[in-house]
Amino acid sequence: MRKKSPKGSANMKSSEKGIGMSIHKFSFSQIFGPQTSQSELFEDAVKSQMSDFLDGKDALIFSYGVTNAGKTYTIQGTPKDRGILLRVLDSTFQRIEGHQYEGMDLKPYLRNDVQCLNPDQVKQEKSLRAAILAAFKEVKTSYFLYLLTFSENKLTSVAFTNVVVKLINSYLSSCFGSYTQNSDVGQFALWVAFFEIYNECVYDLLQLSLCSKSKKRAALRVCDDGAGNAYVKDLRWINVHNLSEACKILQYGNKNRSAAATKMNQSSSRSHSIFTMKLLKTDGDTVKSISEFSLCDLAGSERCNKTKTFGERLKEAANINNSLLILGKCITALRNNQTDSYIPFRESKLTKLFQTFFIGKGRASMIVNINQCASTYDETLHVMKFSAVAKQVVQVIPDKNLESLSPCLVGRDGKPLVKNGVIDSEALESYLSEEELLDEEEEADVSLLPQKVKLLVHNLRTKLLAERRRNLVQEVEIRKEMGDAMLQQLMESEELRSREIEELKETYQEKLENTFEMYKDAIKEHAYQSAMRNLEDDYVPLDEFMAEQEKVEVSLKRDGIIIRLVWSCFSIPFPSCPSCGTCKTIVLKPFLFTGDDRYKRLYKEKCAIERMCEDKQESLCFPLQAKSMDGMLRQIIEKDREITSLKAELEKLSQKSPVLLKTKKGLLANLKEAVISPRKEATTRTLRKTMKTAHR
Numbered sequence: 001m002r003k004k005s006p007k008g009s010a011n012m013k014s015s016e017k018g019i020g021m022s023i024h025k026f027s028f029s030q031i032f033g034p035q036t037s038q039s040e041l042f043e044d045a046v047k048s049q050m051s052d053f054l055d056g057k058d059a060l061i062f063s064y065g066v067t068n069a070g071k072t073y074t075i076q077g078t079p080k081d082r083g084i085l086l087r088v089l090d091s092t093f094q095r096i097e098g099h100q101y102e103g104m105d106l107k108p109y110l111r112n113d114v115q116c117l118n119p120d121q122v123k124q125e126k127s128l129r130a131a132i133l134a135a136f137k138e139v140k141t142s143y144f145l146y147l148l149t150f151s152e153n154k155l156t157s158v159a160f161t162n163v164v165v166k167l168i169n170s171y172l173s174s175c176f177g178s179y180t181q182n183s184d185v186g187q188f189a190l191w192v193a194f195f196e197i198y199n200e201c202v203y204d205l206l207q208l209s210l211c212s213k214s215k216k217r218a219a220l221r222v223c224d225d226g227a228g229n230a231y232v233k234d235l236r237w238i239n240v241h242n243l244s245e246a247c248k249i250l251q252y253g254n255k256n257r258s259a260a261a262t263k264m265n266q267s268s269s270r271s272h273s274i275f276t277m278k279l280l281k282t283d284g285d286t287v288k289s290i291s292e293f294s295l296c297d298l299a300g301s302e303r304c305n306k307t308k309t310f311g312e313r314l315k316e317a318a319n320i321n322n323s324l325l326i327l328g329k330c331i332t333a334l335r336n337n338q339t340d341s342y343i344p345f346r347e348s349k350l351t352k353l354f355q356t357f358f359i360g361k362g363r364a365s366m367i368v369n370i371n372q373c374a375s376t377y378d379e380t381l382h383v384m385k386f387s388a389v390a391k392q393v394v395q396v397i398p399d400k401n402l403e404s405l406s407p408c409l410v411g412r413d414g415k416p417l418v419k420n421g422v423i424d425s426e427a428l429e430s431y432l433s434e435e436e437l438l439d440e441e442e443e444a445d446v447s448l449l450p451q452k453v454k455l456l457v458h459n460l461r462t463k464l465l466a467e468r469r470r471n472l473v474q475e476v477e478i479r480k481e482m483g484d485a486m487l488q489q490l491m492e493s494e495e496l497r498s499r500e501i502e503e504l505k506e507t508y509q510e511k512l513e514n515t516f517e518m519y520k521d522a523i524k525e526h527a528y529q530s531a532m533r534n535l536e537d538d539y540v541p542l543d544e545f546m547a548e549q550e551k552v553e554v555s556l557k558r559d560g561i562i563i564r565l566v567w568s569c570f571s572i573p574f575p576s577c578p579s580c581g582t583c584k585t586i587v588l589k590p591f592l593f594t595g596d597d598r599y600k601r602l603y604k605e606k607c608a609i610e611r612m613c614e615d616k617q618e619s620l621c622f623p624l625q626a627k628s629m630d631g632m633l634r635q636i637i638e639k640d641r642e643i644t645s646l647k648a649e650l651e652k653l654s655q656k657s658p659v660l661l662k663t664k665k666g667l668l669a670n671l672k673e674a675v676i677s678p679r680k681e682a683t684t685r686t687l688r689k690t691m692k693t694a695h696r
């Protein structure tokens with residue numbers, strides 16, 4: 001397919017400047033045009049993974065592309081035109097029909113294990129399942145809305161979608177046998193989980209609380225199962241019995257996803273959503289196999305670059321960008337066959353969870369969705385480049401057959417007698433050849449013996465040979481059995497050990513979390529105590545404060561009057577207050593309601609006035625008549641005394657004033673300040689000291 005870069009695209013601009021090429025060639029495993037139906041896509045691209053899943057192997061499908069390219073449409077489809085997820089579920093139910101394991105006591109555990117539930121746990125599982133299925137009434141409404149939206153979209157739809165399917169390690173298909181309806185019938189149980197990775201946090205979409213209340217979602221941890229496989233701890237697994245139940249669960253999860261999206265003001269494509277199915281095969285007593293099929297709808301890749309983002313959006317974009325970048329890095333590293341060097345699987349939740357697929361424990365495929373819209377050209381080009389790299393990944397699946405660990409029986413020529421757990425008849429034949437079994441040197445010459453004896457010897461020889469053969473086969477079988485039993489024992493103890501390690505890890509993790517919580521509580525308690533101490537230090541009861549304030553006001557009023565008296569006594573006009581024109585308030589207001597500086601300034605003013613009075617007194621001394629002099633002096637002395645007593649009072653008040661200044665903020669403000677910054681205790685005290693010093 002050949003497409004020219006649209007005008008204005010970065011690619012066109014750079015080609016106009018002579019930098020870069022405007023034609024790009026990519027090759028994919030299969031290309032599906034816009035006319036491809038969902039069922040055709042399923043048949044051609046998903047059926048083989050489907051049979052892997054039914055045969056007890058793991059499979060993973062990613063849908064990748066820019067926004068509006070049809071990723072969700074490919075995975076989930078519409079109620080009228082089901083996507084691959086519902087088709088996989090449908091095929092699975094068709095396959096296990098009549099062979100479903102009714103008891104709910106076998107449940108997926110860790111990544112690849114199964115847990116046997118006790119009756120109480122089974123009860124819990126049943127009620128949880130019933131609650132989710134019962135919530136469907138609510139979900140149903142949005143299901144119809146979804147239908148409506150879809151039909152609107154169809155009417156206005158822009159040039160859709162070429163779906164390009166790229167299958168990684170397609171060579172694997174040859175390794176797996178084709179799926180046969182009647183092969184090895186046992187009983188099956190299907191469990192599903194639905195979660196999303198948003199801002200590098202894993203959230204369960206099957207949480208009951210989410211749909212109803214506006215509780216904050218709890219993020220789940222990605223842990224290691226002790227065998228190097230990552231799994232989501234405490235993820236909710238629901239046992240489903242038919243397609244309709246599975247649909248309800250999918251819708252329930254979708255509703256949770258959109259509910260969370262509204263709460264967080266995010267659009268759905270800002271997270272990677274993963275629907276996982278686990279198929280348990282049991283023969284009644286033991287679980288024979290467990291396989292996993294995950295479908296991952298990746299977040300739209302373009303937003304990270306195009307949208308002008310900030311704040312929470314920027315964080316989202318960075319996380320999407322990062323996880324897709326790590327995915328790309330892992331794929332590039334795998335493409336380069338860098339299995340020995342570092343592959344950054346653990347750098348993002350997405351790659352950490354799906355690492356097992358990349359290292360060959362299951363088949364991973366990527367469906368690349370292309371939007372033909374010109375505005376997304378540059379980003380689409382990026383998507384194509386990325387997926388073209390993925391196409392070149394060749395996974396080397398390590399040969400870890402159990403047989404490779406069992407004791408190896410070799411013939412005299414060094415060839416193993418057991419291959420892939422089966423006795424190799426060719427090697428055995430050569431081992432059992434006459435020459436090998438009968439030692440020629442020990443044999444006596446029978447040619448001289450009579451014919452009858454010769455015949456007897458021949459018969460005996462044949463019998464001996466048959467006996468030896470029988471013995472050898474028996475020995476091989478016994479050895480193989482013993483080896484298998486030993487291996488089984490080893491594996492069981494290994495599994496036990498890894499479970500113990502995992503449990504130990506979990507216990508320690510829990511302990512660590514508890515300790516952390518304890519410290520957090522202790523810090524909170526300390527903050528509270530400090531706040532209370534501060535409060536005690538600073539606390540002035542309201543009535544006391546009011547009384548104090550009144551006292552100050554009264555005395556300052558008096559101070560103001562007296563100053564005026566001093567002025568008036570010498571007939572000097574008192575300066576009028578610039579704000580209110582009332583002489584009394586000129587002193588009172590700044591002192592009572594402003595800071596320490598104003599108080600100082602006023603105090604200075606007062607002193608200056610006093611000095612002026614003294615000067616005035618001196619200058620007036622001489623012209624005064626002797627008879628009036630006495631009366632005048634008496635008056636001045638009287639006023640002088642009054643001034644001294646007022647000064648003393650003022651002094652007292654100034655010592656008290658820091659408390660007043662502080663309490664003027666109010667009790668609540670002080671409390672708030674102390675609680676918010678408990679650690680500021682030392683600073684507050686220093687400040688207080690400084691303030692006091694200044695006042696002194």
Ligand SMILES: Nc1ncnc2c1ncn2[C@@H]1O[C@H](COP(=O)(O)OP(=O)(O)OP(=O)(O)O)[C@@H](O)[C@H]1O
Pocket residue numbers: 034065066067068069070071072073074078149150153160161268269299300369
């Ligand atoms: N092949 C198709 N045929 C018909 N309708 C389609 C097709 N592909 C996508 N659509 C419709 O286009 C719209 C956008 O598709 P979809 O939501 O799947 O895109 P997306 O890639 O998941 O977007 P986002 O990344 O924003 O979530 C939907 O209404 C969907 O039904």
